[in-house]
Amino acid sequence: MILTNIIAILMLVALVSLIIGSKFSRSLPYLAAGSVVLCFFLLARFASNNHDIFHQAMPLLSVPWITSLGIDYATFIDSLSFILVALTLILALVCILVSVNEIQHHHNFYYFNLLTALAGIIGVFAAADLFLFFFFWEVMLLPMTALIAIWGHENRRYAAIKFFIFTQVSSLLMLVAIIIMAFIHQQQFGEISFNYFDWQRLNLSMPLQYWLMLGFFIAFAVKLPSFPFHTWLPDAHTQAPTAGSVLLAGVLLKTGAYGLMRFVLPLFEQATVEFAPIAIALGVISIIYGAVMAFAQSDFKRLVAYSSISHMGFVTLALFSFSSIAYHGAIVTIVAHGLSSAALFSMAGILYQRLHTRELSKMGGLFASAPRMGGMLLVFVAAAFGMPGLLNFVGEFMTLTGTFASHPVATVLAATAMIGSAIYGMYLFQGSFQGKPHAGVQIADLLAHEWLLCGLLFALLLYLGLFPQSLLMHFEAIYPAANITVTGGKL
Amino acid sequence: MTALTLLPFFPLFSFLILIIFSKRLNWQLATVIALSGVGLSFLASVLLINDLYAVSQSSDISAGVRESLWTWFMLGEHEVQVAFFLDPLSAVMIAVVTGVGWLIHGFAAAYMREDENYSRFMAYMNLFICAMLILVLADNLVLLYLGWEGVGLCSFLLIGFWYQEPGNAIAARKAFIVTRIGDTLLALGLFYLFLETNTLNIQEILAQQDSSPLSSEAAWWIALLLLGGAVGKSAQLPLHTWLPDAMAGPTPVSALIHAATMVTAGVYLIARMQGVYLQAPDILNLVAWTGSLTLLIAGIAALAQEDIKRVLAYSTMSQIGYMMLGLGAGANVAAITHLMTHAFFKALLFLTAGAIILAAHHQQNIFHMGGLLKRMPLISILFVIGIAALIAFPGTSGFVSKEAIIGQLWQSPTAGPAFWWMAILGAFITSLYSFRLVFITFFGQYRGQHELHPQRHFLLLVPLCMLAVLAILGGYIPTNLEQVFVAVDAPDSQSPSWLHSVAIGLPLVAIVVAYVIYFPRANATEPVPGKGSLYRFSRNGLGFDATYDALLVKPFVKLAKLNRHDAIDLLVQLISWNAFTWNSAAKAIQSGRLRWYAATLGIGTIILLLGVML
């Protein structure tokens, strides 16, 4: 019931703000923030009442929806969903905080889109029925496209259309795979079913399994994004409004990683083992390619966008190495990247509001007028390049430690990104805050609500970086592919 | 929480206070906070070391105190803990870090007094001490890595402290990225080590070496990768190029980070992991090679520097080369002792150089100094004390430690006479560049444009005097290091009897040579920098920077900028370009002109009819 309630609250508030919000546009942020905090409170209360049953998936509300096709409205929660839903809600708050001064027109429709996208994302993490999953997958896509296309920067329509086409085309592949799976269930068990837990009993023959796996994998690889499906991301991130970038980098990319963890790895065990060398190669290429590309950018947001590709490459690498240490590393990396990239995009937004540019060449020397902002940026950049003590380091370290046993060469190549990330991180920090200030450029330091969001993200990165066990302690039991022996060739 | 776990937290707290209230603190308050942070941890370390020695006196097993705070994360079954470990080796390190660090903090308080960002500066310095303490106290290699990265970040911040000068920012970035290459190698070493031993706890790894040692291949790789980390941090070949540029930072930073503490972290790491290195004698030999080549190359480069701080920077590299050489030869006790004495005399040298630079209005070129002995006698004498320790003049601390290293080279199984000769040659060059520096800076006529304004603040002078005492007597501080290290068995062959006299005598000969070449004669013209190509080559650090720039940096930047618009995106755009092209081709037919349609209709009909008829 809990996740359904959260989705319902968000949708309801979205509708309310759409219908009556045009008259109260000043108070809309409070309304949205209030609903998000309420959702978070509900989730926290649920977690504190049920903290011992996270080890297994816990079914929640399930009602028949389209009975003739065996489609239910079915949701469930486990520690992975819980962490991602909590991350979504935290970043939702960040999104609202960065929107306060940025959004200048159509406030009511803006918050409608923002909250609907959030509801869709939470639905994706909650769905136990694959049809429902696909439904929410589309629900989060449309408002996101609208956010980019309406409130974005100068080249927003191009970016929005590119984002939409990439996601839509790839998710159609997934839809085909979902339908085939449902019919295979009918062949094997006599009735059509889209239920995730039913699917785990399926017995899939090999070439078919491989193709189905590819259908899912491509959809998730586009979302992740993995090389070579990544090119929508720099445009979408750069053109989106700040909250859109935060949402995209912070949680939307995580739906791709979630899909890999939830569906690709457990449902197609044999095919993933066979596919692993290719996936690992893609992961390593993403890691290096993203890092090199990030260095070549002169646009603040574009740089961070490419660094996201690099970081998410670690997730691909970790998941397809079938090591439980790396699997834990992937979970940590997901959360860490969600927080740190959200922080960096917020910084970009904060700077954009003051300077009206994202070009690093037009920044420089800002430390003199805004030392606290510079300090915060340094912390977030340090998180991004894997400074120990902050959460990203734990993720990277666990990932690489885990993959080293089975894929030493891939690990060595991936580790070069530690150098690459230092290079682009320093380039970003020094380009914007060090050096000689441009004549007459004076910017205001962090405002109260900006302090709140920076402080929130920093505190989380630091706390989880020092006590990552609080994230990982529920994950001992659920590693899905631990019993697979790696038969794929070593890379 | 005992004193051991609190140790790194004292400077951390003062860092937090300084950074939070930065602009609201005046000089006195900020100084008190910063000095008390480091001072408290110095007092705590003195107490801890006393306890440790008391324990080690009463029992003959190697003593160590371990304090665990919490489990950081799990690597499979292995718990990576946030835990600190104190044994005689880390005792030496914390004593140096907090003791020398405290003195340098005191000096820095006077040196940076006029700076408008004074409390931010002291905050960074405190943070550095905290990170360095974590590094040397870490009970496992992941926590060590935390400190390792932490000191790197502080080094970056402090080199680029005057960030508005583009040159400083570039130097800071270079230091960070070059050491980061080493850090990555170190991280890879940790991955390999974990794969082989299933633990990253230092004591567990070392204990395993007795029962089930690493295979020789694994030990070879691990030792090599750890060495990679060490050469990055300790500015040894081939990752040494960042250190001379790092002198862009304020002088107390150079003294603290780039001479006394952080750059010796690599030496500490190799000494700490001695058990692993003993499984890989080839790599120990490589360590010796690294050290000896670095000490020679850095010495030669130091001979041609014109900036007083760059001379000292190259000299630091060269002295760390001695430590590496000592480690490679199995003379760990001597190497760590040299680490300690070097911290004393090099901090003294840098700080006196700082006092000179401050008096000379931030003039660092030695050819614009001269005659300082008469104008700043106290500072000059302190500087010469430092130089005496640097060249291992008999009776100074440097003599104790450096002679101990050199004395073990001849017979060491992983070093040998060739290394002894290189070390001796290095000692000769050390004397030569040291006295070139002394003669040009302190003798002859003053050549600067501005009048000298020596500072006489007690915070400036007291640390200098205390460091001078340590530079002379510091070699006799008891360390108990023998308990930590495995003694390496040397073959019984006798080394020649003239070894000692040559080792002691040659540096003294070099002083005479330096006197002949560099001492300013009363009737001669002013000393000028050399002009020859060899001199320039040496001044530019033997061309390493230019080579790396041409081979690595430029191609990388070029490649990255070349693909700035993402070739993959071009492929994707090819699809849309295709659609647009066909679209516009098809569009051209639909002109909207009625007569054109009629004409094509007619022509089409004619063609069809002709086709039917023929």
Place this chain on the structure above:
Amino acid sequence: MIDIPITHVFMISALLFCVGFIGVLARRNTLFMLMSLEVMLNAVGLAFVGAGSLWQEADGQIMFILILTLAAAEVAIGLALLIRMQHQRHNVDVDGLSQLRG
């Protein structure tokens, strides 16, 4: 009745058709285009009548009447459009009407 060879009838109708067609292509004035269309339709009608008399069947004449009605309807619509065009654009140049360009 003088027998006219069928080839002559067809040649004249083909000639008329071509004249009409060229008129459609060459004239920009919509009124003249409509007149040229009439010429083309009548050329076809002539061919039908000629062919009908050759086979001694009534079909040709029936077809001609059909064409006649068709032409009348077409001209009615065409002239109506022409008048609207004159009203809106104050000329009857057909090349001005290219809004349907792709």
